[in-house]
Amino acid sequence: MSETTDKTFQRDFYSQFQTTSDNNDQQELALDIRKLRKNLTDAIGFLPAYDQRQCRAQMDLLERTLEDIRSTFTSKTKFTFKRKTNVALPSASPVQSHSPLGSQLLEKRDGLLAIATLNKLSSHSHRRLSLHGTTPHRNELSLTALRIHDLKETILILPNVKGSVLLQNLHRCTVIVACHQFRMHNSTGVHVYLAATSNPVIEGCSSIAFAEYPPFVSLLNPSLTEALPPNGGHVNVQDFSHIRQSPSPNWFILPPGSEDWDDILILDDAPSKQIDAILDTHLPDAACSDAA
Amino acid sequence: MGLLTIIRKNRRKEREMRILFLGLDNAGKTTILKKLNDEDITSVSPTFGFNIKTFVHGRYTLNIWDVGGQRTLRPYWRNYFEQTDALVWVVDSCDRSRMDDCKEELYNLLLEDRLAGASLLVFANKQDIPGYMTDKEIEQALNLPGIKSHQWNIISCSAVTGNNLLEGLNWVVSEVASRLYHSTLTDGATVPVSSEKPPIIP
Numbered sequence: 159m160s161e162t163t164d165k166t167f168q169r170d171f172y173s174q175f176q177t178t179s180d181n182n183d184q185q186e187l188a189l190d191i192r193k194l195r196k197n198l199t200d201a202i203g204f205l206p207a208y209d210q211r212q213c214r215a216q217m218d219l220l221e222r223t224l225e226d227i228r229s230t231f232t233s234k235t236k237f238t239f240k241r242k243t244n245v246a247l248p249s250a251s252p253v254q255s256h257s258p259l260g261s262q263l264l265e266k267r268d269g270l271l272a273i274a275t276l277n278k279l280s281s282h283s284h285r286r287l288s289l290h291g292t293t294p295h296r297n298e299l300s301l302t303a304l305r306i307h308d309l310k311e312t313i314l315i316l317p318n319v320k321g322s323v324l325l326q327n328l329h330r331c332t333v334i335v336a337c338h339q340f341r342m343h344n345s346t347g348v349h350v351y352l353a354a355t356s357n358p359v360i361e362g363c364s365s366i367a368f369a370e371y372p373p374f375v376s377l378l379n380p381s382l383t384e385a386l387p388p389n390g391g392h393v394n395v396q397d398f399s400h401i402r403q404s405p406s407p408n409w410f411i412l413p414p415g416s417e418d419w420d421d422i423l424i425l426d427d428a429p430s431k432q433i434d435a436i437l438d439t440h441l442p443d444a445a446c447s448d449a450a
Numbered sequence: 451m452g453l454l455t456i457i458r459k460n461r462r463k464e465r466e467m468r469i470l471f472l473g474l475d476n477a478g479k480t481t482i483l484k485k486l487n488d489e490d491i492t493s494v495s496p497t498f499g500f501n502i503k504t505f506v507h508g509r510y511t512l513n514i515w516d517v518g519g520q521r522t523l524r525p526y527w528r529n530y531f532e533q534t535d536a537l538v539w540v541v542d543s544c545d546r547s548r549m550d551d552c553k554e555e556l557y558n559l560l561l562e563d564r565l566a567g568a569s570l571l572v573f574a575n576k577q578d579i580p581g582y583m584t585d586k587e588i589e590q591a592l593n594l595p596g597i598k599s600h601q602w603n604i605i606s607c608s609a610v611t612g613n614n615l616l617e618g619l620n621w622v623v624s625e626v627a628s629r630l631y632h633s634t635l636t637d638g639a640t641v642p643v644s645s646e647k648p649p650i651i652p
Contacts, residue, residue, distance in 0.1 A: 159631060205626060206563075207561065208561075208562065211558075261580060294615040302578070302579050303544055303576065303579050304611075305544070305545065305547070307547065321579070321610075322476050324476050324545075337492070338492065338494075339476070339495070339496060340477060341476055341496060341520075343521075355492060356493060356494060356495035356496070356498065357498075359475075359495075359496040359498075359520065361475075361520055361521055361522060362521070396495075396496070396498050398498070398520040398521070398522040398523065399522060400524065
């Protein structure tokens with residue numbers, strides 16, 4: 159009974175959503191959603207507690223979606239208006255404003271980040287984060303699990319993690335990692351260079367690019383790539399936010415060799431002024447994470 | 451002959467238990483099962499759907515259901531609640547930042563009518579990784595002493611090393627056995643019978 163109610167809600171909404179959004183008639187859509195909300199309130203009496211919660215959550219989602227549609231609608235018109243006036247400006251300017259030059263470089267040298275400090279690395283906007291050690295520590299850097307959250311505009315070069323990697327809330331980042339299991343939640347505009355023994359999973363993500371693990375990392379530090387999982391696993395991404403037959407719109411594959419990493423290798427010799435510029439070329443386009 | 455006697459007799463013939471493995475994603479549910487079954491754990495992918503494993507453990511046949519823990523899959527958990535004898539809640543002991551999330555999901559389950567009466571085992575997994583929370587810490591973080599509706603226990607374990615997994619399973623089985631069959635677990639190793647992986651839910 160409740161199952162069917164759930165499904166009816168969904169079906170009704172989607173069909174109405176389709177027709178109304180085609181007509182761009184948000185007013186009508188809002189009315190329908192209000193009607194649906196009223197139906198739900200009426201039905202509360204005979205729905206079990208769990209279904210009530212589920213339906214409420216779904217209702218909230220619908221209303222939020224409508225809000226989103228409204229906001230994108232209005233912002234879109236604003237955007238076209240602006241573009242017309244700013245058409246003469248160089249295209250680089252939005253990138254500059256998005257990533258101010260003052261943003262810090264966490265490490266200048268090949269420093270070892272202890273695993274303890276790693277725990278504290280969150281809620282920051284770093285430019286480059288390499289977890290590769292200086293020679294004496296090389297053999298000690300063996301991670302069995304890695305969890306990173308809330309990073310912006312950061313290039314992460316991570317060692318071969320024996321266990322699972324869980325990334326959360328990453329925005330406009332580049333991640334190079336080898337691991338057993340890979341999961342990424344709630345992230346946008348991330349390039350993932352991955353070698354994994356199991357299927358990588360994304361959930362609540364958009365504009366994610368996957369590519370194979372780049373060979374340059376072994377030049378950076380051979381210990382990083384010891385016993386590397388076979389390449390090619392990055393194509394088997396499973397998007398848990400898109401459980402359908404159709405291909406997920408939230409991720410795509412970068413062609414192999416599309417990125418030239420040579421400048422990362424000689425980064426420490428580069429003048430500090432250029433470092434930001436070099437790093438910027440290896441981050442995903444600011445536009446793609448903004449749009450998401 | 452009362453109804454209860456009939457039911458008991460009936461179940462005694464079967465000696466089956468249905469155990470549900472749940473927990474947040476990345477907790478190690480599938481890895482624990484694979485390890486118990488002596489399978490290769492290096493190829494475990496995040497579960498997209500569910501797995502069923504059937505073991506013979508002592509005198510009992512265990513039907514273990516392992517459902518994926520990704521956020522999108524959690525609404526499907528309720529499809530597996532029916533006739534569950536025991537709930538095994540797997541926790542990643544290193545995942546400090548999601549303990550609240552973990553507690554919330556667990557408490558939502560405990561409110562569920564269809565899980566009323568099921569024994570609850572909390573597996574504090576990944577105790578092989580430095581920086582883990584101890585079982586006592588997790589007990590506090592999840593406020594397990596506040597659970598009055600279910601028989602519960604917490605056991606620290608490691609799916610990778612296999613440490614304490616059998617102890618946990620023993621507790622579950624003897625707990626359910628004493629409740630359903632008024633008997634205890636007889637000694638015996640876990641013997642895998644069959645395993646299958648049906649396709650994904652939707």
